[in-house]
Amino acid sequence: MVLEATMICIDNSEWMRNGDYAPSRFQAQADAVNLICGAKTQSNPENTVGVLTMAGKGVRVLVTPTSDLGKILACMHGLEIGGEMNLAAGIQVAQLALKHRQNKKQQQRIIVFAGSPVMHDKKALEMIGKKLKKNSVALDIVNFGEDDEGKTEKLEALLAAVNNNDTSHIVHVPAGPTALSDVLISTPIFTGDGEGGSGFAASAAAAAAGGVSGFEFGVDPNLDPELALALRVSMEEERARQEAAAKQAAEEASKEEKGGEEQDATMTERASEGASEADNKKIEIADDDDTSLQQALAMSMDEPTSSQGLQDTEMSDAAAEDPELALALQLSVQDSTKDSSSQADVSKLLADQSFVSSILASLPGVDPNDPSVKEVLASMQNQSEPQQKQDEDKAPKKEEEK
Amino acid sequence: MACTHDHSCEDHDCSSNWSLYKHIDLSKVTALNEANPGSVKSVFKAWEERLNSSGEHLESNEGDPELLVYIPFTSDVKIKSISVVGGADGTSPSKLRVFINRDGIDFSDAQSMQPVQEWDLVENLQGVLEYQTRYSKFQSVANITLHFPESFGGDTTQIHYIGFKGEATQLKRDVATIVYEITPNPSDHKTRAETGGGLSHVE
Numbered sequence: 001m002v003l004e005a006t007m008i009c010i011d012n013s014e015w016m017r018n019g020d021y022a023p024s025r026f027q028a029q030a031d032a033v034n035l036i037c038g039a040k041t042q043s044n045p046e047n048t049v050g051v052l053t054m055a056g057k058g059v060r061v062l063v064t065p066t067s068d069l070g071k072i073l074a075c076m077h078g079l080e081i082g083g084e085m086n087l088a089a090g091i092q093v094a095q096l097a098l099k100h101r102q103n104k105k106q107q108q109r110i111i112v113f114a115g116s117p118v119m120h121d122k123k124a125l126e127m128i129g130k131k132l133k134k135n136s137v138a139l140d141i142v143n144f145g146e147d148d149e150g151k152t153e154k155l156e157a158l159l160a161a162v163n164n165n166d167t168s169h170i171v172h173v174p175a176g177p178t179a180l181s182d183v184l185i186s187t188p189i190f191t192g193d194g195e196g197g198s199g200f201a202a203s204a205a206a207a208a209a210g211g212v213s214g215f216e217f218g219v220d221p222n223l224d225p226e227l228a229l230a231l232r233v234s235m236e237e238e239r240a241r242q243e244a245a246a247k248q249a250a251e252e253a254s255k256e257e258k259g260g261e262e263q264d265a266t267m268t269e270r271a272s273e274g275a276s277e278a279d280n281k282k283i284e285i286a287d288d289d290d291t292s293l294q295q296a297l298a299m300s301m302d303e304p305t306s307s308q309g310l311q312d313t314e315m316s317d318a319a320a321e322d323p324e325l326a327l328a329l330q331l332s333v334q335d336s337t338k339d340s341s342s343q344a345d346v347s348k349l350l351a352d353q354s355f356v357s358s359i360l361a362s363l364p365g366v367d368p369n370d371p372s373v374k375e376v377l378a379s380m381q382n383q384s385e386p387q388q389k390q391d392e393d394k395a396p397k398k399e400e401e402k
Numbered sequence: 403m404a405c406t407h408d409h410s411c412e413d414h415d416c417s418s419n420w421s422l423y424k425h426i427d428l429s430k431v432t433a434l435n436e437a438n439p440g441s442v443k444s445v446f447k448a449w450e451e452r453l454n455s456s457g458e459h460l461e462s463n464e465g466d467p468e469l470l471v472y473i474p475f476t477s478d479v480k481i482k483s484i485s486v487v488g489g490a491d492g493t494s495p496s497k498l499r500v501f502i503n504r505d506g507i508d509f510s511d512a513q514s515m516q517p518v519q520e521w522d523l524v525e526n527l528q529g530v531l532e533y534q535t536r537y538s539k540f541q542s543v544a545n546i547t548l549h550f551p552e553s554f555g556g557d558t559t560q561i562h563y564i565g566f567k568g569e570a571t572q573l574k575r576d577v578a579t580i581v582y583e584i585t586p587n588p589s590d591h592k593t594r595a596e597t598g599g600g601l602s603h604v605e
Contacts, residue, residue, distance in 0.1 A: 104506035134435045134466065135508050165439055
């Protein structure tokens with residue numbers, strides 16, 4: 001997303017009539033220019049691109065750096081081929097056009113399409129390169145078309161003179177079946193300096209590489225960005241939900257044994273902290289709705305099992321990976337089968353005060369030295385009391401569930 | 403003009419005078435023709451650190467001693483004097499030309515434009531020399547551009563420290579938020595007399 005002003009220097013010399021790049025060198029160049037303009041304006045909406053021709057009657061600026069893609073595409077129409085390319089003058093005029101860009105905060109970049117032979121000597125090109133580097137202008141060179149001796153060497157020398165921290169690149173495109181623009185898409189000219197391709201470049205690359213199915217969800221993010229986004233979000237949500245479910249199941253499995261005491265302990269805590277009227281109410285409810293209460297209790301105890309049943313498939317998957325988890329699962333399954341008698345077991349465990357106090361100590365927010373908790377512990381010594389306490393405790397639980 | 407510090411600087415707390423570096427907007431400082439992009443930010447530090455060149459320093463490209471440094475401030479400042487510590491072996495800059503409140507100056511502009519002020523520098527490796535400005539021209543500086551056209555014969559120009567002495571005015575050149583009232587409502591503008599404040603009552 002770097003803010004950039006780019007000048008593209010087009011070679012419209014006689015050498016561009018050649019057909020070794022389909023359909024003609026000039027047409028291939030025009031396609032590449034269109035793609036570059038699109039990529040630049042998409043990667044940052046404030047980017048500007050300008051175009052100039054190097055051959056013909058002389059170097060001519062077709063459009064000064066602008067972010068209006070339509071203007072740029074329009075000026076590519078009706079260009080005539082002829083004359084000889086003047087690389088040095090073209091680069092210097094491009095530098096001048098960039099100097100007078102409207103937004104001085106933009107980085108300056110020149111992209112040169114060098115299709116015809118280079119007339120200048122290496123020294124002159126190196127001087128130009130140094131001047132560009134001094135004014136912190138980056139240069140990208142696309143070497144295609146004619147390949148006479150020395151051209152590659154000269155262009156490499158030019159690049160070496162300009163290059164500052166790998167911001168400038170050179171690409172050699174030989175003639176062949178692949179179009180010029182397709183070759184360019186995978187180069188740093190398109191993808192920027194190691195930022196990772198913009199969405200445009202990436203999707204275009206995928207399309208060029210192997211058909212529409214190259215996209216993540218079979219939907220082109222460019223054609224239908226909302227759909228692609230929705231698909232991606234729902235995929236992530238599903239993944240997160242599965243993870244959460246697996247985690248919850250594992251927690252429930254391991255806490256199933258502890259769950260009974262934990263719930264009771266927290267219930268007792270709340271009971272002791274609650275106002276006296278709340279206590280009275282609980283006792284009333286316990287007396288009146290005993291049978292329905294027992295039913296509600298049975299259902300609530302059953303709940304963990306039912307939810308486990310639903311998530312059996314995911315849990316079995318998770319269990320396969322984690323032997324500890326498998327053990328916990330087994331225990332929980334066993335536990336749920338003998339849930340009806342678990343109350344008696346729980347009360348027996350509750351009677352074991354040391355066990356209970358150790359559990360309480362490990363619970364967050366419960367201070368075993370709290371007098372109310374101690375009172376509760378003391379009261380839990382008796383066998384009959386635990387049962388009554390549980391009923392009272394499950395009453396508030398039922399209230400909460402209401 | 404020179405302030406030679408062969409004493410220990412405790413009597414007249416030099417470092418507080420050279421504190422304009424705190425008002426420099428470091429993220430927007432740029433330099434042209436620097437060998438390492440970003441190294442220009444290392445030359446703005448406290449007075450005590452001016453000789454501490456263990457970190458980076460600003461160096462121009464090989465074979466070309468010209469340097470251009472653009473420094474924006476976070477608020478308008480008044481600059482009394484400038485101090486520059488260069489490098490050894492002829493890599494100190496020999497001239498300094500400054501431009502005020504102009505962005506986007508490049509080398510061709512700098513060479514053709516008339517600077518606000520220019521100085522012939524001397525090799526100032528200890529950082530004890532300062533160059534006074536024509537204060538009346540440096541009254542509200544939002545940004546300053548320093549152009550070092552040549553060095554003392556070295557292949558490159560090195561700069562280890564640039565310091566500014568002066569004061570910050572707290573005035574900013576930002577967009578102002580102004581609230582307009584079509585019909586002013588007196589209840590929104592209670593004076594002190596109406597609210598009964600400011601007077602003490604003795605019961």
